[in-house]
Amino acid sequence: MADRTGPWQRQGVIPVSRQSPDCLTDPIYESLLRKWREQGRTLPGRPDPEWQGLVDRDPWPRY
Numbered sequence: 001m002a003d004r005t006g007p008w009q010r011q012g013v014i015p016v017s018r019q020s021p022d023c024l025t026d027p028i029y030e031s032l033l034r035k036w037r038e039q040g041r042t043l044p045g046r047p048d049p050e051w052q053g054l055v056d057r058d059p060w061p062r063y
Helices: 027-038 049-056
Strands: none
Touching: none
């Protein structure tokens, strides 16, 4: 059970105990991201320009 003696604290999505201390990515993922960037693909964790263009448009045409 949780310790209830202290004040209430919000727990993040990933507990601090499970986060990597150095937060380094694996080389295989770095090379994959590099290839995707060169191909102009959408990268995880980055905005998608194509999607942003679609949602920024007006849903009804203006005359």
